[in-house]
Amino acid sequence: MLRYILSRLGQSLVLLLIVSFIGFAVLTLAPGGPLSQFALSPGMTQEQIEKIAAQMGLDRPVAVQYFDWLRHLVVGDWGTSYRDGQSVLHVIGSHLFATLLLMGSATVISVSLGSTIGIFSALRRRSGFDYTMTVLAMIALSIPTFWFGLIAIYVFSLNLGWLPAGNMYTVGDGSVLDYLRHLIMPAAVLALVDVAIWSRYMRTSTLNVINQDFVRTARAKGLTRRRVVLKHIVGNSLVPMITLAGLQLPMVLGGALVTETVFTWPGMGRLFLDSLGYSDYPVVMGLLMASAILVLIGNLAADLIVALIDPRIRLD
Amino acid sequence: MTKDKKHKQQPNRRQALMMMGAAGTAGLMGPMAIGRDRAFAANADASGQLVLAFSQEPTVFNPLMPHIEVDEGLYYAVFDPLFDFDPSGEFFPILAAEVPTVANGGISEDGLSWSLKLKDGVTWHDGTPFTAEDVKFSLELTMDPDFRSFRSTGYKLMRNITVVSDTELTWEMSAPFAPMAAILASTYIIPKHAFDGVADKNNTPFNNAPIGTGPFKFKTRMAGDHIELEANADYHMDGPFLKTLIIKYVPDLNVMYTQFKSGDIDVIGLQYITPDHLAEAETLKGKVVTVAGTATFESLGLNMTRPQFQDRAVRQALYAALDKSSIIEALYYGVPSPTETYMPRQSYYYNPDLPKHEFSIDKANAILDEAGWMRGPDGIREKNGVKLVFSNSTTAGNHLREQAQQFMQQTFSQIGVKMEIKNLPPAVMWGDYWMNSEFDSVVVGLNALAGADPDTSNYFMSTMSPALGGSGQNTFAYQNPKVDELLVKGAATFVPEQRKAIYEEIQMIIREDLPFLPMFQYAVIKGWKDDVTGPAPNVNNRIDTWNVRDWKRG
Numbered sequence: 001m002l003r004y005i006l007s008r009l010g011q012s013l014v015l016l017l018i019v020s021f022i023g024f025a026v027l028t029l030a031p032g033g034p035l036s037q038f039a040l041s042p043g044m045t046q047e048q049i050e051k052i053a054a055q056m057g058l059d060r061p062v063a064v065q066y067f068d069w070l071r072h073l074v075v076g077d078w079g080t081s082y083r084d085g086q087s088v089l090h091v092i093g094s095h096l097f098a099t100l101l102l103m104g105s106a107t108v109i110s111v112s113l114g115s116t117i118g119i120f121s122a123l124r125r126r127s128g129f130d131y132t133m134t135v136l137a138m139i140a141l142s143i144p145t146f147w148f149g150l151i152a153i154y155v156f157s158l159n160l161g162w163l164p165a166g167n168m169y170t171v172g173d174g175s176v177l178d179y180l181r182h183l184i185m186p187a188a189v190l191a192l193v194d195v196a197i198w199s200r201y202m203r204t205s206t207l208n209v210i211n212q213d214f215v216r217t218a219r220a221k222g223l224t225r226r227r228v229v230l231k232h233i234v235g236n237s238l239v240p241m242i243t244l245a246g247l248q249l250p251m252v253l254g255g256a257l258v259t260e261t262v263f264t265w266p267g268m269g270r271l272f273l274d275s276l277g278y279s280d281y282p283v284v285m286g287l288l289m290a291s292a293i294l295v296l297i298g299n300l301a302a303d304l305i306v307a308l309i310d311p312r313i314r315l316d
Numbered sequence: 317m318t319k320d321k322k323h324k325q326q327p328n329r330r331q332a333l334m335m336m337g338a339a340g341t342a343g344l345m346g347p348m349a350i351g352r353d354r355a356f357a358a359n360a361d362a363s364g365q366l367v368l369a370f371s372q373e374p375t376v377f378n379p380l381m382p383h384i385e386v387d388e389g390l391y392y393a394v395f396d397p398l399f400d401f402d403p404s405g406e407f408f409p410i411l412a413a414e415v416p417t418v419a420n421g422g423i424s425e426d427g428l429s430w431s432l433k434l435k436d437g438v439t440w441h442d443g444t445p446f447t448a449e450d451v452k453f454s455l456e457l458t459m460d461p462d463f464r465s466f467r468s469t470g471y472k473l474m475r476n477i478t479v480v481s482d483t484e485l486t487w488e489m490s491a492p493f494a495p496m497a498a499i500l501a502s503t504y505i506i507p508k509h510a511f512d513g514v515a516d517k518n519n520t521p522f523n524n525a526p527i528g529t530g531p532f533k534f535k536t537r538m539a540g541d542h543i544e545l546e547a548n549a550d551y552h553m554d555g556p557f558l559k560t561l562i563i564k565y566v567p568d569l570n571v572m573y574t575q576f577k578s579g580d581i582d583v584i585g586l587q588y589i590t591p592d593h594l595a596e597a598e599t600l601k602g603k604v605v606t607v608a609g610t611a612t613f614e615s616l617g618l619n620m621t622r623p624q625f626q627d628r629a630v631r632q633a634l635y636a637a638l639d640k641s642s643i644i645e646a647l648y649y650g651v652p653s654p655t656e657t658y659m660p661r662q663s664y665y666y667n668p669d670l671p672k673h674e675f676s677i678d679k680a681n682a683i684l685d686e687a688g689w690m691r692g693p694d695g696i697r698e699k700n701g702v703k704l705v706f707s708n709s710t711t712a713g714n715h716l717r718e719q720a721q722q723f724m725q726q727t728f729s730q731i732g733v734k735m736e737i738k739n740l741p742p743a744v745m746w747g748d749y750w751m752n753s754e755f756d757s758v759v760v761g762l763n764a765l766a767g768a769d770p771d772t773s774n775y776f777m778s779t780m781s782p783a784l785g786g787s788g789q790n791t792f793a794y795q796n797p798k799v800d801e802l803l804v805k806g807a808a809t810f811v812p813e814q815r816k817a818i819y820e821e822i823q824m825i826i827r828e829d830l831p832f833l834p835m836f837q838y839a840v841i842k843g844w845k846d847d848v849t850g851p852a853p854n855v856n857n858r859i860d861t862w863n864v865r866d867w868k869r870g
Contacts, residue, residue: 032743038382038466039746045774046751047787048468052382055464055518084375084539085523094539150570157578165578166571171544171562172365261568264575266540270567274373274540279743 005304012296019292020073020285024066027281033058034082034279056082069285078289079282083275088286091271095255098168099267101179102259103252105187110194115241117195118202119234122210130203137196149189149262156185166264186263190256201244206237239310246302250294362547364869365560366848368861369572369581373565374543377526377534379504380457381518382466385858386586388502392861393545393561394441395504395528398432398451399497401768401856405664407497410553411435411446411505411529413483416497418810427492427810434483438552440507441533448485452477453508455487457517464518469774470499492808494815498769502858505529531556531865541565557850557868576603582845582869585860589841591649597843605843607651608853611660611763614652615832616708616724618757620793621783623702625757629687630704631830636680637727640673640835643720652836657823658764658772660837662855664812665770667820670827673834680731689732697732705734706756709749712739717759753783753791761838764789768856770819773803776826794831 035049035058053059057068072079078088086094121130157165163185164170169178209215210233218232255269268287275283307313374390376383398412407415413433416422423430438446457463458471470493477487489496510522526534529552532545545561564581566572569590575581576589577600589597589605597605616638618625625631640654655661656670689697689704697704708724710717718739725735735757740749749755764775773788774780778795780788799822806818827834842860844851850867851860 030743031741031747033747035382036743036747037384039751041384044467044789045469045787046782048466052464055462080519084377085519086539091539098540150574153574153578158574165575165580166566167564167580168541171367171542172560262571264541264564264566264571266538266565271540274567 001307005300008300008303012300015296016289016292020070020289021066023285023288024069024281025062027279027284028062028065032279034281037278069282073289078286081275081283082280083278083283088282091283092268092286092290095266095268095271096253098265099253099255099269101168101183102186102190102265102267103255105183106190106194106256107248107252109187109191110198111245113191114195114198115202115238117199118204119206119229119237121199121203122206122237123229123233125207133199137199140192140196143192145189145193145256145258146262148192149186149259152185152189153262166262168265186259186265189262190259198241198244202237202241205240206233209233209237212236239306242306242309243302246298246300246305247295249298249301250291253294254291362549362556362559364558365562366558366582366867366869367562367564367580368583368585369564369566369575370585371565371567371569371572371587373540373567374563376523378506378520378523380454380466380506381464381523389585389859389861390543390563391504392530392859393532393563393864394526394530394534395506396530397502397504398434398500400501400862401498401854403662403852403854403856405768405856407501409435411438411451423810427494427808428489429486430489430496431480431484431486434485435552436483438529439550440509440529441527441548442507444507444509445482446505446507446529447482448479449482450508451505452479452485453511454503454505457506457511458503460517462517467499470496492810494807494810495769495771501768532558532561551865553865555865555867557866561864561867573597576843579845582848583851583860583867584843587840589843591651591841594649594651594841597841600843602846603843604846604848605841606853607839607841609653609660609662609855610838610840611663611765611855612761612838613655613658613660613764614759614761614835614838615658616757616835617760617762617792617832618830619753619755619783619791620795620831621753622706622756624704624706627687627689627699628829629683630689631833633680633683633687633731634728634733635673635830635833636676636683637731637733638673638833638835639675639723639727641675643723644836646723647716647719648836651841652839655834655837656827657834658762658775658826658832659770659819659823660765660855663765663768663770665816665819667823669820670823675727677727677730684731691732695732696734703734704732705736707736707738708757708759709738709740709745709755710759711742711745713741721759750791751782753781753793770815771803771807772822773807776822776831777803792831794826794829796825796829799825 034056035053038044038049050059057065069079080087081091084091117133121133124130153165156163164182168182215228215232218228253268255267255272257269257273259265260267260270272284272287275287370386370389372384372386374387376387377390379387379391379395396410399407399409399415402408409415411434413435414420414422416430416432418425422432432451434448434451440446455471455474455477458465459468473490473493473496475488475490477485479485506522507527510527511517511520514520531548531551531553533548535544535546537543542565543563545563547556547559566575566581569587572581572584573589573593576584597603616634618631644650644652644654653661654673656673657667659666684697689699692698692703708721710721721737725737728735739745750758762775764772775789776794776799777788777790778784778797778800779786781790781793782788783791783793784795802818802822806815806822809815809818842851842853847870848867850863852863854862
């Protein structure tokens with residue numbers, strides 16, 4: 001097991017290196033750069049732009065810039081944002097709470113609700129409930145989040161006046177209740193799509209389990225339906241969900257760009273877009289590396305957990 | 317987006333030079349007159365909270381470092397310049413006790429020696445007294461080779477900045493430069509003591525916790541969301557009248573408008589209400605919505621080094637075939653107003669007597685026939701082997717401009733001119749392609765004034781074209797010796813009335829030469845709740861918070 005973990009970690013390092021190289025190359029070779037936004041500033045001269053570029057080290061060859069960045073990263077220095085002069089880890093950290101709050105709530109809702117719906121759909125396959133949920137899931141999956149978010153704002157904020165039209169909290173208030181009022185709409189909008197996804201996966205997974213021999217055996221030896229479902233079906237049908245959850249981890253921390261924009265939620269998705277727009281290379285690279293690390297960790301953790309709870313799988 | 321960024325205030329109008337005699341008697345707008353000292357200040361009644369929304373996020377808090385327009389929205393709240401422009405283009409003093417002019421002796425007749433008197437008793441937000449040393453420090457920092465300075469224009473002419481006393485300083489100019497006053501009006505003064513013992517001036521605690529002398533103190537920033545400012549009870553002018561000012565970042569304009577409608581936003585700032593919402597916005601209850609002209613003008617810019625554009629007749633014909641009013645009405649909801657020049661109509665230096673554009677395909681055809689441009693077998697006109705075919709570029713993804721290009725393409729085809737559309741992503745478009753004049757023609761929004769001073773040397777002086785071996789923004793590669801001469805004269809003339817004549821003549825010559833085909837002066841749709849007073853359009857400043865000290869609620 002230890003050998004397996006070590007070799008996976010080794011592979012991960014190589015992958016990270018490749019990701020960082022490609023990311024850096026694509027970013028810096030794209031035309032423009034962090035100073036192009038000043039080009040039309042009245043009175044700006046090419047000379048002044050070149051001077052600023054030299055001061056920021058942007059005039060060096062891309063390879064030199066890359067190895068300089070990498071050298072700092074290895075010793076834990078993620079660099080400094082061009083945009084606000086803060087360290088990259090600070091910038092990412094300052095968006096972490098908002099992201100975790102929103103994505104965490106949405107994930108809790110979607111996983112619990114989605115799994116429940118999926119199990120019931122599978123147990124009552126081809127029932128009215130199953131068909132209704134299938135249709136609803138298809139609708140939820142096809143509605144663009146942007147549109148759904150705006151409709152929600154239109155109905156619940158502008159017409160009914162029940163909920164605020166956006167933001168994470170009211171400046172000057174910031175009580176738990178205030179946060180909750182602001183959280184409801186964006187979390188619900190985000191969860192809507194995820195509930196649909198989770199319920200579909202869960203339904204399929206449960207159906208697979210239901211048809212297995214051990215379920216028939218359990219029924220045959222006279223166990224109550226309740227016991228069969230809870231002990232034999234649900235537990236086993238959740239196993240594939242662990243892998244799915246592992247893949248979901250980087251999403252939870254990566255934020256949701258569209259929902260964050262519609263509800264002016266200061267999360268990671270918008271940070272990424274803003275940093276890209278500003279060609280804030282250090283922050284973009286920081287986010288890229290962080291999400292690459294999360295993908296690798298999420299996958300590794302899912303594989304390990306599945307191996308631990310499923311005796312059929314051996315990693316060595 | 318890039319193209320909308322404007323910076324640097326330059327020159328401005330009535331340079332104060334002449335007219336303000338004694339400390340601020342002249343030319344100040346009512347509520348701002350000089351007497352606004354602490355003695356009169358109603359600072360005690362600062363109350364309430366106001367949420368001002370911007371669609372970009374202010375992140376650069378040292379005003380002398382490279383920044384964008386939206387950052388200045390914060391600077392006006394936290395910092396003060398020495399003096400500033402009111403909406404009519406007059407200077408009024410802020411940190412200065414009086415605005416230096418030739419008349420009051422603040423500027424010598426030849427424009428080479430300046431002396432500046434400062435207000436007494438002003439303090440920084442941390443309680444440290446503000447002195448002439450801070451002004452000297454700020455001015456010199458712009459030229460510090462190790463400092464990532466945003467601008468050098470003007471500052472690089474300053475010599476021997478000398479502190480005479482805590483409230484007075486003098487300097488020399490290596491050449492007379494009338495726009496200097498306007499540059500100073502956009503120079504926010506920063507505290508010297510915040511940089512004491514700092515090794516790297518580009519990276520100081522000040523950058524994230526700015527200290528100013530302005531009406532509001534920086535309290536907190538929630539990255540990606542908002543900045544909270546609180547009233548500076550010791551402010552040296554009247555105001556502030558708000559206890560808390562929130563600068564809220566709302567990246568999407570539809571969302572911003574929705575939050576304005578729902579009441580979450582009190583004042584809608586940069587980039588304002590989009591024209592498609594104007595009709596509805598005007599009917600909103602409890603809101604004030606107003607259209608205000610900006611200093612940016614939209615034009616079809618020509619690369620004057622291209623053989624197609626050498627003949628003035630071609631440029632005149634293209635202008636006649638430009639269906640401006642359809643573009644303005646159909647695409648921009650009639651919000652901007654047509655213009656003949658780069659000068660905003662609100663400016664003191666605007667020339668109202670320029671020939672009026674008239675859309676006429678027949679006239680355009682007649683001009684080209686007469687000039688000897690004959691249609692070839694493919695219907696495209698040519699003369700001496702030069703065909704009237706050229707490309708036109710602008711920011712890819714700017715839908716309004718892309719549609720405007722199609723209008724142009726259509727009407728131009730009716731006069732035997734083929735315009736090919738070749739749009740590029742913003743970073744490419746406004747990079748070397750623009751700066752080195754690699755385009756044939758462009759659709760661009762420019763603020764050639766760079767503030768309220770009428771000096772446009774950077775854009776129209778022949779030596780300012782990178783394509784012709786110069787360094788500047790003359791990307792149309794426009795060359796006219798008469799304009800060069802007038803621009804030099806105007807920049808060395810300190811009396812507003814004399815300067816007006818010079819700049820009116822320049823506008824006339826450029827209108828005749830047509831290095832760019834002027835389309836319209838941009839206008840924006842501003843809005844605020846009707847219990848808010850204070851916001852006032854000011855074409856001479858880059859952003860609405862220029863008078864945030866006066867804003868109040870109720």
